[in-house]
Amino acid sequence: MRVIAGRYQLLAPLGAGGAGTVWRARDELLHREVAVKEVRLPPGQDQQRALVDTLREARAAAALNHPSIITVHDVISEGGQPWIIMDLLAGRSLGELVKQRGPLPPGHVATIGLRVLDALEAAHRRGILHRDVKPGNVMITDLGEVVLTDFGIAAHTGDVPGAGTAAAAAHSGGVAGSPGYIAPEHLRGEPSGPMADLWSLGATLYLAAEGRAPFERDSAMAIVAAVLTMPPPPPVNAGPLGGLLLAMLDRNPAVRPHPQGIRAHLESLAVPLPVRPRETAPATVPVRARRRRTPYVLGGLAAATAIAVTAVVLLNGSGGSGGSPAVTTPATQIAQPASTAAPSPTTSTTTSTTTGTAPPTSPARGDGAFGRPPKACSLLTDEQAQRVLPGSRSRQPRLYDESECYWSVGLGGLFETTSINLKVKHSSEVKAAEHAYTKAVQARDGEAGSEQTVTTSRIRTVSAGDEAAAQDKEAGIIHTSTTTIWMRISNVIIQVAVSHPKRTKVTPQLRDTALRTARAVADTLQKAR
CATH class of the missing domain: 1.10.510.10 (Transferase(Phosphotransferase) domain 1)
Structure with missing residues (x-):
């Protein structure tokens, strides 16, 4: 086990993303568990300056003492790497x-x-x-x-x-x-x-x-x-x-x-x-009285999401919540409005544990080829990703969410990064997936040309998976072009949205990249059937 600063023993990763990795760790001096954030310094710049800036900002945040702000116990530098020691929250x-x-x-x-x-x-x-x-x-x-x-x-x-x-x-x-x-x-x-x-x-x-x-x-x-x-x-x-x-x-x-x-x-x-x-707390959660908060699980230490070429794997639904916790404990009992629909018994979503592994799902058995949601980052092999987007590396844009993954290239600002993003959800029944696919395509087709600042084409049919459709968008205000492909394979729906910065016209090369990405993902899923 790695020990940081001769004191914090790293036990297991809680999650990782573009901003760094969060670890569950043990403070050997005070004999308590803490969260340790290994901050990933931005590439492509003076690393020493980035280290100094990160440590300064983290120490400024550590000086904040407020019951609604995460407690920062320590900020250290080891091996040219910043580490932030924080509470674990239940x-x-x-x-x-x-x-x-x-x-x-x-x-x-x-x-x-x-x-x-x-x-x-x-x-x-x-x-x-x-x-x-x-x-x-x-x-x-x-x-x-x-x-x-x-x-x-x-x-x-x-x-x-x-x-x-x-x-x-x-x-x-x-x-x-x-x-x-x-x-x-x-x-x-x-x-x-x-x-x-x-x-x-x-x-x-x-x-x-x-x-x-x-x-x-x-x-x-x-x-x-x-x-x-x-x-x-x-x-x-x-x-x-x-x-x-x-x-x-x-x-x-x-x-x-x-x-x-x-x-x-x-x-x-x-x-x-x-x-x-x-009394309903899981037996694995140690409850320790503290003046401010009960430590255990640190959630929502989020990585900044790359913004550019996006490939998204969807199954019937979309997220958009912007982050997930490392450990899912029984929900804080906030009442759900009566008007909120209960989850469909044929639908399961991807969750993750402290080890980053997807737990067994328990949906009703259906006729779909996939009994559980595939992990997004496994849908493109390294070799496939390099063929589609040379020089790219995979990342999870939201910590602890295995239903989403992206591959990015470029070290510049907001409009200079190229990336591929995948999201995954799952239906146990093929008919449910077919319905979700049709609904998603029809909804997007109805939006064509609805935004004055975005030129959107009509839906067209493409050859990928069991059924697939594509759409192009040209966003002049941010100078990007995007090709989106929706694809269904058995009880899985895949959306591939490939965007290119500083280009206002969708090119054949962009459409080809999106199609090759979709077919590579389809090939991976077909082999897993």
């Missing part, structure tokens, strides 16, 4: 909770918003921006507490002129944050301050109240285009929170509500979050 991320329970009651959403607002204001008073507020970085503990995690890309507002701008982010290897939760002023390269974090909070609360992200699209580049040009859909489940959420998501930071107004509205609606009874 619970799950807000994204995972919504994924499993559906939209949350407005009163509970208001309470979650208040606690995260408290955390952000405490950071902002110290001149620290979080820059990655999203459902995967908001933990709901078994004690009904709300904790904001992962200040791994936080920065002082005074570090550089216009800190938080796209230009500054490009200097560090790309725009920090996750698609759909990055404020539009940050994407436009304008100076971004505390109001950008509050915009991200609005997007996070929108997902909690509605059960879906406000700018949900097929690919990361399409999400960015929507954030920059489109208003979010009017909320239908948020009730009295709806108007506030839309105001927080205004593209103009000058007209968004100030923290005092947000707080007053949330306080008028807030309802305490229920506590999960201790």
Whole structure:
């Protein structure tokens, strides 16, 4: 077992992504378990400078002492690598909770918003921006507490002129944050301050109240285009929170509500979050009394998602929750609205454990060729990935989520990275998958030409898998072109969306890359039948 700083013994990885790897570890000095984040320094720049900057920012975040901010115990450098030592939390991320329970009651959403607002204001008073507020970085503990995690890309507002701008982010290897939760002023390269974090909070609360992200699209580049040009859909489940959420998501930071107004509205609606009874806790979870929180599972230490060429493997549904916890414990008992549909008995989704292995699924046995969801990162072999996208490497854009994977090339900023992304879900019955495939294709075909800033073609049939269809998009405002392919193989649906930056016309080469990617994935699945 590797020991860091002669003290922290790494026990098992909790998850890994573009921002680094999170480990469950034992503090041999204090005889307790902690979470250790091995921060991955951005490639393609001065590593010593990146190390110094990362340690400075992590230490600034460690100085924050607030019950709704993850406790950072230590920040160290070993072998030129930054390591951040944090609490382990018993619970799950807000994204995972919504994924499993559906939209949350407005009163509970208001309470979650208040606690995260408290955390952000405490950071902002110290001149620290979080820059990655999203459902995967908001933990709901078994004690009904709300904790904001992962200040791994936080920065002082005074570090550089216009800190938080796209230009500054490009200097560090790309725009920090996750698609759909990055404020539009940050994407436009304008100076971004505390109001950008509050915009991200609005997007996070929108997902909690509605059960879906406000700018949900097929690919990361399409999400960015929507954030920059489109208003979010009017909320239908948020009730009295709806108007506030839309105001927080205004593209103009000058007209968004100030923290005092947000707080007053949330306080008028807030309802305490229920506590999960201790007797229902898994026997494997050690419960230790602490002044602030119960340590065990650290969730939502999210990797920033690459934004460009995207290949997505879908089975009947989509995610968009922006992160999952390392260990799924029984849900914090937030009541599900009566209007929320129960999960279909023929549908199972991919989850993961602390070891990163998919647990056995327990759907009703059906006639599909695949009894469990395939892992996204296994759908392209290294050899296949190199043929489709030479020089690429696989990554999971959301920690602990084996239903998604991407392959990327390029070290530049937001519009200079090329990547392939896969998402996976699963139906036990072939007919259910056929229905989901038809519904997905028909929905996208109906959207053709519906966005003024995006030219979208009609659906066309292509040859891949058991059935497949394709569509092209040209997004002029962000200078990208995308070809998306939907493909079904038995009870698996695959969506392949391949985008190229700095190109406004879909080329035959782009269509060919998407088709070759889809056929390579189909070949892998056919061999596994």
